[in-house]
Amino acid sequence: MRTAHLIRAFALCSPAFGLALCLSCGNSKPSTATDVTAAAVDAAADAPGVDAAPDSSQEGLPTPAERGWSIARNVVHIHSTYSHDACDGYIDNFPGQVSTTCLDDLRVALCESGLDVAFLTDHPSHSKEFGFDKLLQVNLDKGDTPVGDKGAPHANVVHCPKSDALPARDVVLTVGYEGTHNMAIGIHHHFTDGKLQGLSFSDKDSAIEDVKKSVAAIHAAKGVSCNAHSEEDDISVQRMVQSGMDCMEVYNTHANFKTIVGMGSAGSKMNLGRVFLLDKLLGPKDLSPDPDLAVLIMLDIQPEAAFTKWQAVNSERKVAGVIGNDVHQNVVLEAFCGPGGQFETLCDGLVDKYPHLVALLKKGGPVMLADGKRIDDYRRLLRWISNRTLIPPGKPATERAELTKAAIVAARTWAVYDVLGDPQGLDMAARDKATGKWVEVGDTAAMGSTLYLRVPDVQPMPWAHWTAADAHDPANLPTVSLVVWRIAPGDPKAQKLATLSGAPGSLLMVTPDQPGKYHLEVRLVPKHLRKLMKGMLSAEDGPELVDLDERWAVGNPIEIK
Numbered sequence: 001m002r003t004a005h006l007i008r009a010f011a012l013c014s015p016a017f018g019l020a021l022c023l024s025c026g027n028s029k030p031s032t033a034t035d036v037t038a039a040a041v042d043a044a045a046d047a048p049g050v051d052a053a054p055d056s057s058q059e060g061l062p063t064p065a066e067r068g069w070s071i072a073r074n075v076v077h078i079h080s081t082y083s084h085d086a087c088d089g090y091i092d093n094f095p096g097q098v099s100t101t102c103l104d105d106l107r108v109a110l111c112e113s114g115l116d117v118a119f120l121t122d123h124p125s126h127s128k129e130f131g132f133d134k135l136l137q138v139n140l141d142k143g144d145t146p147v148g149d150k151g152a153p154h155a156n157v158v159h160c161p162k163s164d165a166l167p168a169r170d171v172v173l174t175v176g177y178e179g180t181h182n183m184a185i186g187i188h189h190h191f192t193d194g195k196l197q198g199l200s201f202s203d204k205d206s207a208i209e210d211v212k213k214s215v216a217a218i219h220a221a222k223g224v225s226c227n228a229h230s231e232e233d234d235i236s237v238q239r240m241v242q243s244g245m246d247c248m249e250v251y252n253t254h255a256n257f258k259t260i261v262g263m264g265s266a267g268s269k270m271n272l273g274r275v276f277l278l279d280k281l282l283g284p285k286d287l288s289p290d291p292d293l294a295v296l297i298m299l300d301i302q303p304e305a306a307f308t309k310w311q312a313v314n315s316e317r318k319v320a321g322v323i324g325n326d327v328h329q330n331v332v333l334e335a336f337c338g339p340g341g342q343f344e345t346l347c348d349g350l351v352d353k354y355p356h357l358v359a360l361l362k363k364g365g366p367v368m369l370a371d372g373k374r375i376d377d378y379r380r381l382l383r384w385i386s387n388r389t390l391i392p393p394g395k396p397a398t399e400r401a402e403l404t405k406a407a408i409v410a411a412r413t414w415a416v417y418d419v420l421g422d423p424q425g426l427d428m429a430a431r432d433k434a435t436g437k438w439v440e441v442g443d444t445a446a447m448g449s450t451l452y453l454r455v456p457d458v459q460p461m462p463w464a465h466w467t468a469a470d471a472h473d474p475a476n477l478p479t480v481s482l483v484v485w486r487i488a489p490g491d492p493k494a495q496k497l498a499t500l501s502g503a504p505g506s507l508l509m510v511t512p513d514q515p516g517k518y519h520l521e522v523r524l525v526p527k528h529l530r531k532l533m534k535g536m537l538s539a540e541d542g543p544e545l546v547d548l549d550e551r552w553a554v555g556n557p558i559e560i561k
Helices: 039-046 087-093 100-111 208-220 237-243 253-260 272-282 291-297 305-314 344-348 355-363 378-382 397-409 527-533
Strands: 010-013 019-024 050-052 070-078 117-120 145-149 152-160 169-178 183-187 224-227 247-252 320-327 386-391 413-416 422-424 427-431 438-440 450-454 457-459 479-487 495-501 507-512 516-525 550-555 558-560
Touching: 070 183, 070 247, 070 397, 100 152, 100 169, 100 378, 117 397, 145 397, 152 183, 152 397, 169 397, 183 397, 208 224, 208 237, 224 237, 224 397, 237 305, 247 253, 247 305, 247 550, 253 291, 253 320, 272 291, 272 355, 291 378, 291 527, 305 479, 320 378, 320 386, 320 397, 320 413, 344 355, 386 397, 427 558, 450 479, 479 507, 495 507, 507 516
Parallel strands: 019 050, 070 117, 070 320, 117 169, 224 247, 247 320
Antiparallel strands: 010 495, 019 507, 070 386, 145 152, 152 169, 169 183, 183 224, 386 413, 413 550, 422 457, 427 438, 427 450, 450 507, 479 495, 479 516, 516 550, 516 558
């Protein structure tokens, strides 16, 4: 019976797939009515194969804590001074030496980014020349707690002091590396065969047998094998399926930067409009948009290949999606507008409209924003994105990295763009029809099981320059939508089943009637950031950046069998 008129909700659903939708509010018990719009649910109810109705027989969705989990925030893909191209290439300029200034910058940034685990991934060309005590930055004088055998640590617990934004906390550092598409996180020791540590996973560089040997070596070193830069053309879906790797990036900050300057995938062109937007971020602080939101000039044009290739890989086998920071603190521009520079004449004609950008390009050097810090400052970038991973609660910090690695392999994790806000309440789980137990992302439920989706509330991260009141300002309310995707077995192209929305905390219930892997993409129109962006326009002088629809979070799939 069609009963969509009994509730009010918003759903735009594809009629091509059988799907039952129910909505309720509250933390645990569903209600029989909500207070959003009804018309679109009526439209969804009239679509072939789609029904929408309240389901008062369900018990609602307990919180992750009530289901026996705590949430560990972690970042993968971090380069310290031990990488050849990090810290303005310090180790290349001074062979065998590292930048203590850069190490100090990273240590402070890790503490002030609210992280629980930091998976360092330095390039092996230099990092495998150093012992783990160096790579982990173990400093007993500062109270660090090395984890592992004496003299051979495999992790380091840094006991962070209280900061302006955060209470005292522990962050755990591990060693890893990034080669070409070969990223290992949380290894316990260097490899016996050094050729396998950093072996290129690119289709054109290495035979699949050698790639599998490298993955096996990562696992033997108790690490997790990931793919870095999934968006690039030189590694195929089939290579990632066959390799045996555990995870892959669905987004990479460095790759997104490259979309602006035309260094992305094949056919990419320089996006001059976005380059020119930098001018406002370089100006006087009182006239500049918030420098910590600089990433907004590119988020809506991020490369989609990493996301779609991850979906395609999961049509063949489970590979966890993670979000990759790829911070180097190494962005330095040439003096393109200086005497004899490549764009000297062009810049003379732009100086009136873009004075700060032209001044930077005349001088060259690091891109220093209006707050006096570089655009790629460790603390700034480490606060932009993170992974939210479900691990057992109540465990000591010394066990946190291993628990997080296991959870990533199990795909019990979400990728989150923290710069847009903290998605409080973000959650998806299935009530298994066969057992009645809760099934988490990354796991499997029986056909007929119901997926429970919680609409997150937009809240500020502790260091944000906006407040909860800004996110609930009627004049600039952010718009949150949940996109339900189905990854069919053997089909490399995922299907977008529905786009749903509801009030913060609303519970959406979806019952698929076909096998497949179902995952959630959360999108956000960040209107709550308007006052901090000071009217910055898009490259085409169209809508303000805060009026653009952005990806906010990506959850790993629950498989329905």
